[in-house]
Amino acid sequence: MRNQQAAFGSDDHRCSGGGHSRNGVCGVRASEPPISVTVANNCTITALAVGFPNYDPIVTHATTPDNSTSGSVTITCTKGSTTTIGLSLGANFTGTQARMLNGTANYLNYGLYQDAAHTIVWGNAAPNLYTPPAAPSKAARTYTVNAQIPAAQDVPAGVYSDTVVATVNF
Secondary structure: OOOEEEOOOOOEEEEOOOOEEEOOEEOOOOOOOOOOOOOOOOEEEEEEOOOOOOOOOOOOOOOOOEEEEEEEEEEEEOOOOOOEEEEOOOOOOEOOEEEEEEOOOEEEEEEEEOOOOOOOEOOOOOOOOEOOOOOOOOOOEEEEEEEEEOOOOOOOOOOOEOOOOEEEEO
8 A cells, every 4th residue: 555645835745665756656756845925014004083172262271271182093013014103284284283174264273292291293204203113913003192282272163173194104
């Protein structure tokens, strides 16, 4: 009785008695090509909205900025990936100032920051990109986006909004 053993990814088989076969024919030795794949460096990003409570320019926020809220960005990357995370200044910015819009002509300034002290602006270009440590695994990692509306802005009542684009560079 003869037996054969196959190496996965190969058409080389071992015959009883130590010989080799090719396509089931003993006495023929074939090469054993390696099996390989390239793992792609990849990342995804999602963002949790920043939702400020009511802004009161007359009493509560007449002299104190509104630091009451935050959002977050979550990235999921290939293990070992090095990344930067950027946040745009939004759709209504002027110069380097992010602004929310009410209708067509009224703006409320705000800022997005990497730190809770609101000192490191989070932007979409160096030096304001956030650089997290290399991905220790493919598990999702979440980072806080701290938000602030400066005090004493003279704006009419209404709903103000903006859209910010979050980008992961890898």
